[in-house]
Amino acid sequence: MSYTKLLNRNHNSVNQSIALIDCNNFYASCERIFNPKLIGKPIVVLSNNDGCIIARSKEAKKLGIKMGEPYFKAKNIIEKNDVKVFSSNYSLYGDISQRVMETLSSFSSEVEIYSIDEAFLGLNGFENYELNTYCRHIRQIIKRWVGIPVSIGVGPTKTLSKIANHLAKKQPEYKGVCILKNKIEIKKALELTSIEEVWGIGRRLSLFLKKYNIHNAYQFSQMDRGWIRKNMGVVGEKTYLELNSVSCLELDLVPSDKQSCCVSRSFSQPIEKLFDLEESISTYGSRVSEKIREEGLVAESMSIFVLTNHFNRREKQYSNSIKLHLPFPTNNSIKIVKRALEGIRKIYRPGFRYKKAGIILYGLSRHNVTRGLLDYDRDTSDRIMNTIDNINSRYGSSTLKIASEGIEKIWKMKRENVSPCYTTRFEELVEVKA
């Protein structure tokens, strides 16, 4: 549907109610479910390689620990205050997320899973006070059944439901549920929301807007539409309309297939040898192939990239990438890894200390659509991959792997404080113990 049509169609639908359910401090809350001693204690969760802080409990936020801060910089506060530290455990978080989403789907037929810890729900046909009661009920059930605290914001558009959610979290008087339905409430909420907190307005745009003396969401919503279109493109214009209760972003109820799929990692220590880069790229290539197989997709091209540590000013820097086509669309690990290795050999330059490498698959599609005449070995190759996937899911990931993935892996991720996989058996442990 064209953009204009969409606008016209929705112009009259100001009365719709979209709820945004957002899990509070999601990763930290997940760690607490199976370890109740942690309730009330400050917790942080670290990114891969135990590099940055990517989740904090309420108590940790209070100590002044910042989101995205490097672990080593916060170590002082952490040790002084006995903050519990966890390496990220995505198989645990993914599993808890699924439970939350399943529970949500019992409350509305319209659910859009937006991220690991957020979902939009269509909640039309409620009176206001019913809406409030219903949301409090949802909140209670998720807490009771899954053990995760959530905040709920409701508004006539997605962007306003985001703002409502933000208030529900921040202002204690809402007790976790904020409903923005009438003009006066919306105006008040927009005035309370600083411009950089608006969904869709990031660091760059908020700096730009502040130069024009636009500091909060209400000021933004009162600007001239043409000016916004001219200076911020269609994306900015949609945000503007959404703040003015004109819905431009519909609920996406059937998740569409991915267009690209990426696996990349920073190394635990810098590596210099082509051999080690080859091992890492083989591992990532194998993993990314597995990921698209899980979704029934095939890729037609890929991009391989490497970079050195740009934080280290004293060392010479290098980064490069190369795009490669596959002879025909495939999700076969062996073929993808083989091509990826050709790529890494082309962009490798000796004499640098590499910090990170990765592979991105492009041109993804459902695999029967692209079946071609040259594709004679598809069935055999499907069977081999199937067998590998089955064995790996039964006996732990990487039980079977491609030889070039290597065994020693000097570059492998650091994860010193990972919690047990309470809900997903031992797959991750294989990775962690080594």
Added chain:
DNA sequence: TCTGGGGTCCTAGGACCC
């Protein structure tokens, strides 16, 4: 000493065609 990873959408500009 130590600084994450995986996505989407939009736009500008080049190549190519008629």
Added chain:
DNA sequence: TCTGGGGTCCTAGGACCC
């Protein structure tokens, strides 16, 4: 000698999100 212009497709890069 004179040397168009508009459409489409693709790609790289930027900005944003969690």
